[in-house]
């Protein structure tokens with residue numbers, strides 16, 4: 001699904017990613033952890049194609065296609081979803097109408113017809129029930145006056161509606177109470193299938209009690225310095241990141 005090879009990326013001339021390698025297969029959930037400032041959000045932004053970042057070396061392949069030259073919208077139409085893509089408030093546009101537009105724009109870009117109103121309603125009903133989203137919530141203006149938890153829930157709703165091939169959740173857990181956390185995790189777990197892949201970026205192990213990753217990677221100073229299974233996340237929770245820095249120094 002995703003192959004990142006020797007990726008180097010900068011912002012404002014500052015080198016952030018330094019020879020990062022990562023392979024994510026369909027059907028897998030990967031967690032990326034690491035200290036603040038390691039480059040986790042940069043990695044997510046570079047995969048999504050945010051234009052302020054410059055790739056100075058290396059490649060990003062999505063299903064074998066080099067996507068480096070593609071605009072963020074084009075990547076999104078190919079099935080890349082980054083949480084917090086639309087944090088903006090849009091007064092007068094309801095959650096439902098926003099979702100309809102997002103889905104139909106994606107379908108158009110993929111050469112598909114608009115989804116019928118009936119199918120759209122069915123899908124909205126199905127996904128909102130799955131995520132325990134209240135009907136009233138669907139008719140509210142997008143992000144206007146949303147609490148932190150409501151914003152996160154809306155993101156997960158977008159993800160569930162768009163059914164991306166590659167979903168990247170960047171610290172979707174921060175600021176969530178336990179109930180909201182469970183709903184977010186539930187949404188992610190239900191999205192998971194043999195045909196898609198999910199990357200969960202998190203600073204803390206907590207979310208991984210609910211979303212069990214197949215692989216855990218530690219990002220430190222712009223590269224992945226250690227990979228393992230979910231036990232690695234527990235070890236990080238217990239011991240912090242300093243021992244990894246020591247390991248790197250010794251190596």
Ligand code: ADP
Nearest residue numbers: 011012014016035036037038039040041042043
């Ligand atoms: P993380 O998500 O792991 O906390 P980030 O990817 O947000 O890390 O940041 C990695 C590094 O890039 C940090 O040192 C940060 O200060 C720097 N950085 C991020 N955005 C910018 C920017 N717009 N200009 C300059 N430096 C930036």
Ligand code: MG
Nearest residue numbers: 036037038041
């Ligand atoms: Mg940070």
Ligand code: MG
Nearest residue numbers: 040041042171
């Ligand atoms: Mg970050």
